[in-house]
Amino acid sequence: MEYNTGQTSDAVRRAWAVSFPAEPGCPNGRTMYIVLARKYRPQTFEEVLGQAEVVRTLTSAIAGGKQAHAYLFSGPRGTGKTSMARILAKALNCEKGPTPSPCNECAQCREITVGSSLDVLEIDAASNRGIDEIRSLRENVNLRPVRARSKVYIVDEVHMMTEDAFNALLKTLEEPPEFVTFILATTAPEKIPPTIRSRCQQHFFRPLSMEVMKKALAGIAEKEGVAIAEEALERIVDFSAGAMRDCLSVLDQLIVYTSGMQIGVAEVEALLGLVEDRAVEQLLLLLRERSVDRAVALLHQLMREGKDPGLVLDGMVKKLRDVGYAVVGGGQECSGGREFFAQFASVPLERLLDALSETVEYKERLRRESLQVVLLEILFLKLVKIIGKTEQDTPRTAPEPPAPAAAHVVLEKKTPDPASPAHPESLSPFRRKAKAPPAAEDTRAGSQAPDIPFGPEEWKHLLSGVKKRSKNLEAFLKEGRPERFADGVLTVHFSVSRKFHKTSADTPEHRKIVEEVLSQMAGRPCRVALTLSDETPKKLLDQPDVREAISFFGGEIDRVEE
Template identity: 45%
Template structure:
């Protein structure tokens, strides 16, 4: 007897054998048990999820003479005929190769005739989205009002391409991708029956790369069994057959990228290639690894999301602590673009090496991501205080004879000498010209401020009221810096109210400073009030002052 591929040998024969589609199986079984069978169904879903198998089981069950709780008995004549491929009640049509109007017209002519055996004639049209527009239009009327003995089951991987007029006439069922856990357990049962010695970690890895398709998983498993026939199949052997790499390489590559170790990255790529691994698969594995690191960073319980062992998840958590989320997003973006380019490149290794060089040395690239990375590196160096020291050291090493000059260049400028009393007096005399340098809010505050000198090295800023003293005290350093630039000396500034300054003056000299009192009183008047008084005076309005 000729060998039968695993995915054909283990094709489900009852609804109970279909895994991962409980929501569909239960509905179909209830329809059969309750005799509420529709005339048209649409099965949607990715490859290998059980669309065609479910359609065949359904077609077998509706004609079964002894169905058991919605499942076919697989013992009656009609069930055996269909299982052997000699039944006349189930017609499978591949719409990819029979997509013309003429093919649909043949179906319209055939549906007139009742089935030779059984109650229903079932048409299974696979990849129905491949039908032409004319074929869909020809099918429309028959699909809407078929004879009572006809059932249409349309299967597709791309329901968006099916006209809305067809969709509205069918009961739609969306098949889900099979989870890795369910697929691993099912593969384990198959291998026990087949008496194949295989590690569970290998089955889990196969289920993961099958991407929810049981047919793909069985095909990969069939290939591994043939390659290592009679031997125990381990994860390393599966990786060898598929051209994949050990997961430790992804950790090493990520660590090298984080440390920006270009040499280590190039050596890892060389090692992967020398082992005969597929570089595109290596890039896809890296992208998945970066995604796993992102998930670990963003979630509290990654165990329910990632299909990894506890030890593996712990390793991911440890590595995720030393890399930022923005950096991982950049890695994913760069390697995703690289994977698309490598598919059509004759020198895929060169593209991969250039990509990791750009990631390790952002100065080689002028993109926004590279500039942001360079800024991030500068911020890290400035926080550590290592950048300035390294610059000084490098310059000193290159030119040791002028190391002292280099150090002086990078050191802070020497402080200016303190002003002596004669210099303070001179600066006070220049106050009216000096305060004109200030504009904006500070210039407005200084308009009514005068400078004064009593003794020692103190430069007094005399304010007419306490509010101005408080506001000017917050900006005293700005005035001091400007005064230092102008005079070339350091001044000890003190902001003081007019009454307090007069009190100190009397204590030192025993009399009121001439002109100060009048000047202070006039400065207390608001500028707008002074303008108003001047306007009244010019208009001849008499102004009378009263003593309070």
């Protein structure tokens, strides 16, 4: 759908010029500056971006005389809900209509454009949310239009209304007078009672795609006589998250910030407080090298430069996503150089996903916490444990973004052959730790296979494989603790308080699932033994993480619980 920037701005200017003439002495013959978000607001259905399905439904209904008495427009902010409502009001009241192509020249169209129509009433439900306001609306709804053909009520943020107000609106919304049309707009349709939704014709507004927004923004910048770099457009669009209004507001700020000069990436980052890609890469590399102190120092430097902690985490999420795509070779376009991805080539995909999940979780927590920088420092400590280099990390060939060498975990293979795997690099870390027996050595029954280390990473692999077969079994099993793996037998300990979980997992069917997954991981037949004990797990005190916590806080152990 083409974006006609010239037509939109001219229509808005004419409407404002007729409705509000310039006072004598005003510069350039204008009474006020019109911001870009209002100046280039769509004035016809054809100018609405990215909502082809909604436009087609509404125009067909108007052309066929089948318009509804109540509409519900829902979707993210800045996607055109209120603009579409105003265009629909013009289409119903245009002197040449009802028509799917309002003229924007008649008195009714101009009044609706500037918001001065007595018959098109816009109500902010956030500030008029009570039952008294709805009672007043019900009293006035039966009054006929003053000048227009139809009386249109546009209720914005309708989900903010109280339950009593919704109940008071039900009857009026179901059977309004023939000359009244209700248009409800919301960003949270799930908060609207089903009784209200069922009385409306619902339309969902999708977030705009990056290509559509870039094309529209470039056209507006050209119309305004502003030169803007392609990469700067991408950063603005990415920051706006599918909201065209946000894009135009940022562009308006940048035009003032640069005094109409060329807009580049540096100007966008400086104005919005965006974090440069290389700064995010440096943070992740420092965490990979386990240099927490240097990573925290870099974080504090970014904070002194006015960077938003939330934007720092946004950058980390996107970069970890790129690394994950590079590891699996998914073909996703990745940002970053070969040297950066080479540092993460030996990190298992599961650890990358864990790091990504932790970062996303802390992004959500950041909105509720006041000590945001401290929260980020705690996240860094966790990420070091997840993606920091360890002795088990083995260097591999650095992947070429976006199609690097893949590292897959094979859990589905029915008949593994540990002696001669077709793709050694696709084995799980559990199998990579086991030395393959010499070709001449008999590995059939009767031979004693060497013990294989079974640590947290292997336990996580086992739970992941079990979850694919039975989510309930995975929930029971993870309440236990792997004690040892010897002679092909994995012993899992459950405390007395977890007796129910042990009993539920220790059935023939469930043991068979665990043993099949374990055998696939180890490359040989294995068994599992589930034990129950009331002994205090003193060996937990010997874990490196526990000793480090005791040393860091300088505390003493009072008791040990599971």
